[in-house]
Amino acid sequence: MAGATESTLVSEDTTETEAVAAGAVGLAAVLFALSLAAMFELVTITDPIAGVPMVALLGGLLVLLGLAVVGFGVGSRLGYVATDPRPTAGLVASGAFALVWFVVGGLVASQTLGLGTAGWVVASLVTGGAAFAMSALPREDIGSTLPAGALAAFAGIVFLTGVIGPSWVWDLGWEQQASFNAEFTIPVLTGFCSLLVGWAAAKAYGGFGARGRHIGAYVLVYLNALSIIAVLFLLVAFTVLKGLPGLFNGLAFGAGAGPEVTLVGVTFSLPLSWPFVMNGVALLNDVNGVLPAIAGTIWLVIGAVLFAVPLGVGAAVFITEYADRGRFTQVVEVATNGLWSTPSIVFGLFGLAFLVPRLGNQKSLLAGMLTLGFMLLPLVVITSRESMLAVPDEYRDASAALGVTKWQTIRSIVLPAALPGIVTGIILGVGRIAGETAPILLTMSGSVAPPGSQTVDVVGGFQFSLAPPFVTNPELMRATSALPYQLYSLITAGVGQSSNIGAIDEFRWATALILLVVVLGFYAIGIATRYYFRSKLQHE
Template identity: 65%
Template structure:
């Protein structure tokens, strides 16, 4: 589809204005990158360029001034591209006006710009409204009434020139502060305004330059839109990587504290009566918290999370898959299916804390009146149920009707068809859905906050031992398991408790910050490994389906 507009003819025709537009796009992207870097404090805005401090290679230009210069140049280039096209120096195909989106965007930006300038200039006077209306109106008229080559470049370029000008002239210098005059005190400072404005100008001018690069008109707008959409997609992926990498870098030192690799270094595990000492010891995930430990860890939380997940899966998966089977195979479309659909989607969007409240008032009094592992399992099971139901139903619906018809034609009863044809065919989809759903609930904090959580620092021997806890009694309810009815901890709650514990933390662990980040990292690892397995399973099944 896209190839239709990108003919080799245009490529070969790359003339000088197109090179200028391309350069402007590159500068805009670079400015956005610098803006983001200085927002995170990687580039100080009052840093001196051209060598270390004191060295005045280019006259001690600060970052603000340099950014201002670049912005003015970028704005001028963008305006030049538009004016050049309007005067007929460049062959373009502009539309009669800049289009609705551009017009609204420019009017909005200029309204804010004019209003802000007036508020800073006349402090406290209600001058911002007329000023903003004047500048916004001017931008609106320019974008709507002039031909696209001017209408879509002039307002954008002018923003960059004006803002760059304030940086260049020192109106907004490194120590600029504007007290907003709120009752709860807040100010805008240069360290925030300069990078933010640079990013905004970069986006706006880059958009306009991309339009010029495409020669305005339909092709130009496509160019501009694609630039913004690609920037957006890479920003989302960038944030994801940043989050994971940041947590990993901060968390790994804590995770590996005291870790050793040596034969027999680890704890002893017995498999089928044969005891083997593991060759790896990672105290953080193998210990609890106690005075005698050399290194403290979060083993009880990991065990708690595992049991929570197991309990929720045991409760929700049969229920969800069964309901999905009934809905797709037995029920006729009608009131019941509609009600179930509404209920499922309602459950899916119910806030997790509401599930917690429900567990607190419904489950906790019925399981001994105290917070317990069992209440937590069921609460998470309620949350998992709609996820399982929705994905299983989709998987069952995707099984072709030919399968059912062929089986029925052989004289197989309906239930046997479901059991031996439909469900096996839908199994990959169901399994994938369950894994992704589990990944989601494993990280939930709010529901278990009110239903199952106990202390912050739990010693290793208090890790839940559900299998060993079952016992039979003569009185109803005949089966008891104190382990299930006891409050325990889980990774997400452990992290929450570590955040809120504040000062008391230092008494229990030697390096609280490291301990926190390591907990966050372990939680992230657990959850993301579910996602990795789920996504991997989906690819595997899909590829196998294609080969068949």
């Protein structure tokens, strides 16, 4: 902190220089936004903006931005701007700059100047080495601004002079052809340069040194978090927008609008008609729907939960309460974690090899349930175990001091206290398996577009007999559909198989949306449950 005394003396013009640096950060942000817009083809690079062609505008802004940042660095070095730089920009930054300039030098030498291998290697080494020296040797204010600003200015000049113009194409010349065109390259280069310069400008805004690095890094980390959320939002919003028309096609309210249902012997009409959710696929339907797939998904989830939850909670009880910590619990831990990370398609293969031959030698709902149950099992074990470990030992001791047995302690103390965590874990796990396609693809997949009559009715399907195996349920033993599988088969199906469905694209997007709603619904409930229990714990 050698410069600490200096910077406290200068207070008036720091605000001005800070304003300049902040302006540079803002300009970089604008450029980044522009490059994104061009990337998503919201604006094309040949469009004029305020009379200036987009390419020229981007080039000009890049040059301006580069010069501003370099100017700031030089001004700081010459003492016009009060900053607090370190002696060097650091090895990480120097290495990154060297790498970037190595690539730039190589590309210019080999592609623009047309030098051979020896030529571009030499040119790359020269530019990379120069960039490394420029950033590692001088003080930090020069070292972190000059290579970044120079790159932006260079890119700007390349755009302005038309070396990379709107009709520029770089054919890679590979055996399987691929090429970069200007519509892709210009936005990407602009985005990259604006990120780099934005970082340098943010550093300058903090006056370099520890504070400058802090601000520079925070800008990038915040941008990263923001873009993750933006991607999530875009994905969901896009699916919703595309799926809504198909989802609510033919929706009608009013008495007697819906299909007839028989419940406890009474037949009545639902006051709601929602064809996409209440119909199957048939030639004569006005609006086709995915009822069989929805029913399949619901039964899959019920079956998997019935199978995995008792097993998983039981195993968690044993390893946390009964077993001594030792090799056995370690093996169980490794096994559950191994199961948790096993790829879903491997579970599918296992179901195909183990379950299908033993359950009537055909794909069936039951095989799908059990396969998903195997997938759910490790998640239940892990989360139940965590929440049981979180129950304080005082509870157990107090209960044991009353003279009750271990199992009574577990049943009336440990399990109730751990219940919120277990329930949350199960709900989140269910969300995961409800969207899985790969395992059920191999174990229970049915027809591409099942008609409404193929909706599974597990409860009504039980049959009892006196001969082994005594209880049978043909509904469990036949292939059926589920939402993720339905979407997959709609994507890959040929024209003939899905010819019953008129607007196939609308139907697909609506299926994707309803799958997303089901799965994210489980997640929302799970997350909300967690917050509810947590706030309850905090208030008590």
